[in-house]
Amino acid sequence: MSGALGVIALLALLAGGVPIGVAMGLVGLVGMALLLGPEPALIKSSVVFFETVTRFELGVLPLFLLMAHLCFAAGASRDFFSAAASVVGHRRGGMALATIAGCAGFGAVSGSSLATAATMGQIGLPEMRRRGYSTAFAAGAVAAGGTLGSLTPPSGALIVFGIIAEQSIGRLFTAAIVPVLTQALLYMAAIVIVCRIRPGIAPPSERLSWRERGAAILRVLDLAALVAVVLVGIAVGWFTPTEAASIGATLALVLCAVRKRLTWNSFCEALALTLKTSGMLYVVIIGALVFAAFMSFTGLAAQIASLVHGMNSGPVATIIMIAILLLLLGSVLDGLALMLLTAPILLPITAALGISPIWFGIFFVRTMEIGFVHPPIGINLYVMHSIAPDIPIGRVFKGVLPFLAADFLHLALLIAIPGMALALPRWLE
Amino acid sequence: MDPVNDPQVPRRGLLFYVGSAGLLCVMVVEAAAVLGRHVGMPVMGALEIVQVAIVPAACAGMLIATLRNAHAAVHLLTERLPTAAGRWLERSAGVLAGVFFAAMCGGGAWLAAEYWNTYEQSEVLHIPFRPLRLLVALTGAALAVLSVRRAFRSGRGA
Numbered sequence: 001m002s003g004a005l006g007v008i009a010l011l012a013l014l015a016g017g018v019p020i021g022v023a024m025g026l027v028g029l030v031g032m033a034l035l036l037g038p039e040p041a042l043i044k045s046s047v048v049f050f051e052t053v054t055r056f057e058l059g060v061l062p063l064f065l066l067m068a069h070l071c072f073a074a075g076a077s078r079d080f081f082s083a084a085a086s087v088v089g090h091r092r093g094g095m096a097l098a099t100i101a102g103c104a105g106f107g108a109v110s111g112s113s114l115a116t117a118a119t120m121g122q123i124g125l126p127e128m129r130r131r132g133y134s135t136a137f138a139a140g141a142v143a144a145g146g147t148l149g150s151l152t153p154p155s156g157a158l159i160v161f162g163i164i165a166e167q168s169i170g171r172l173f174t175a176a177i178v179p180v181l182t183q184a185l186l187y188m189a190a191i192v193i194v195c196r197i198r199p200g201i202a203p204p205s206e207r208l209s210w211r212e213r214g215a216a217i218l219r220v221l222d223l224a225a226l227v228a229v230v231l232v233g234i235a236v237g238w239f240t241p242t243e244a245a246s247i248g249a250t251l252a253l254v255l256c257a258v259r260k261r262l263t264w265n266s267f268c269e270a271l272a273l274t275l276k277t278s279g280m281l282y283v284v285i286i287g288a289l290v291f292a293a294f295m296s297f298t299g300l301a302a303q304i305a306s307l308v309h310g311m312n313s314g315p316v317a318t319i320i321m322i323a324i325l326l327l328l329l330g331s332v333l334d335g336l337a338l339m340l341l342t343a344p345i346l347l348p349i350t351a352a353l354g355i356s357p358i359w360f361g362i363f364f365v366r367t368m369e370i371g372f373v374h375p376p377i378g379i380n381l382y383v384m385h386s387i388a389p390d391i392p393i394g395r396v397f398k399g400v401l402p403f404l405a406a407d408f409l410h411l412a413l414l415i416a417i418p419g420m421a422l423a424l425p426r427w428l429e
Numbered sequence: 430m431d432p433v434n435d436p437q438v439p440r441r442g443l444l445f446y447v448g449s450a451g452l453l454c455v456m457v458v459e460a461a462a463v464l465g466r467h468v469g470m471p472v473m474g475a476l477e478i479v480q481v482a483i484v485p486a487a488c489a490g491m492l493i494a495t496l497r498n499a500h501a502a503v504h505l506l507t508e509r510l511p512t513a514a515g516r517w518l519e520r521s522a523g524v525l526a527g528v529f530f531a532a533m534c535g536g537g538a539w540l541a542a543e544y545w546n547t548y549e550q551s552e553v554l555h556i557p558f559r560p561l562r563l564l565v566a567l568t569g570a571a572l573a574v575l576s577v578r579r580a581f582r583s584g585r586g587a
Contacts, residue, residue, distance in 0.1 A: 013525070014502075014503045015503065015505070015506045016506070016507070016518050016521065016522065017502050017503065017504060017506070017507035017515075017518050017519060017522050018502065018521075018522040018525050018526070019500035019501060019502045019522065019526060020500070020501045020502060020503070021500065021501070022500070022522070022525060022526040022529045022530075022576075023525075025529050025533075026525055026528065026529045029529065029532055042532060042535065042536040042539070043536060043539070043540065045532065045533065045536055046532075046533055046535075046536025046537045046539065046540050047536075047540065049533045049536070049537060049565065049569065050537060050540065050561075050562065050565050052487075053483075053484055053487045053488065053565050053568075054480055054481075054483070054484055054561060054565075055480075055483075056476055056479045056480040056483060058483065058487070059455045059459070059479055059483045059486075062452055062455075062483075062486060062487075062490065063452070063455065063456055063459075066452065066456070238463075238467075239463050242459060242479070243459050243460075243462065243463045245459075246455065246456045246457075246458075246459030246460045246463070247459075247460055247463055249456050250456060250457075250460045268445075268449075271445070271448075271449040271452065271453075272445055272449075272493075274452065274490075275444075275445065275448040275449065275452065275486065275489055275490040275493050276490065276493050276494050276497055276499050277490075277494075277499075278486070278487070278490040279487070279489070279490025279491040279492065279493050279494030279495070279499070280490075280494040280499050280500050280501055282487050282490060282491050283491055283494065283495075283500055284500075284501055286533075287529075333503060336501055337501070337503055
């Protein structure tokens, strides 16, 4: 009962515009004060506050953010897009394919859906419009492609999930690789199919010479090497995720200098943005951990788990119900709020069903990603609308529909074949 | 993009320099630790240095995010409300944030007082934890003050 009241209070505070971290922390603190007394509640919350701020593993967040900002300063987004556009841009729908590939590449250095959609939107969208693409299709491709940023390691969402669920961030990163690749392939398949059905929406354009293509590909080799070092290093155990983030940020700094993009201003800007975003994330994580502590005292998750167990519905049916719940909540809550609110409740339920927490993390972020592009919130759709205000939001919604179909198919595949996420980490171990 | 005039980029001040120093220290020490481990010259106590250096970075980051009103929030409802109601909710959110951070400060100070005479320190480099506990409690206090101040300023200035 107290757990359910806590969730209702949290939803009310979130709806009232209270910052997510503060709302979760406050509900957790007050809830624990009511359950255990003010003194234990205050001590428990303050211990969480201190331990979170002094936790060295959390250094992974600001360092990967710094790497992303430095890569952005080095021109990563434009170079990834140009390389992909030089290879497939001349084909029908080729610029949309290039956008998806560019999003996957940039997602590997940004780790954020919003950043990927906003950045690639400023590059890919004008380019597609210039070449006569349908505005709905172009905006839909960038909005959907942006979601790749959430799952592509090193992903901010996976780092937060790893911290909340106390799971290995390195294993989560490795588990995300195959789902990200298959997601990008399904988006590309959606583009090819839509262009077959309606060839007029994405006309072919001029083909670049092999020399120009080679030059464009050469320009991203250093960035690709940076991403490869970070991901391979984590996967094969050369270094921990925190160390990988340090190596990534250091290499990104070197890369910026080699590319002659490292100015005092760009360096300070990268640091300032990193501090601001990580400060925001720290507050959210502290709040989520206080809320999770409260939830564990209420026993709400255990009650729901026993209820689900009593239904004898089996893991697959439960996961489908969870997916529906997440999609419904994802249409009114943003991704971070959704994860922090539901993960502490859902994790014990899935654990009781014998579902791997690593697989659940990938499934969770994948479902959360769909929330970025499905109405009525679909934040990536609004990002597209803000980049190109002359494209009505209704057309952006329409443009994303083929990609949403690909998303649902991908989610179904992930549920039907858990090995998509679990095979690679197991094989590497 | 001009970082000096871009409202999304925090201005450079003490918080920026303290936070950046912490962040860069973490970056350099971790990278050196990896390199050292692979060439057979491990950096002793690297984790402890990282643990200490991350604190000013995290504290400065939280303060910068609060100063810039950059905390993640859901605006689905508040954006659709009449201006007066929206302002009231914004002010209430600021006060609630102040209450939460004040509680963190109070609890942090309490714990700091409890551990003050136990001479808490790290195992390898013997770095004392007292300053860290003090810094975290002070950050809680500063976050509380900034949140409440912003709440009343936004209400008055809007």
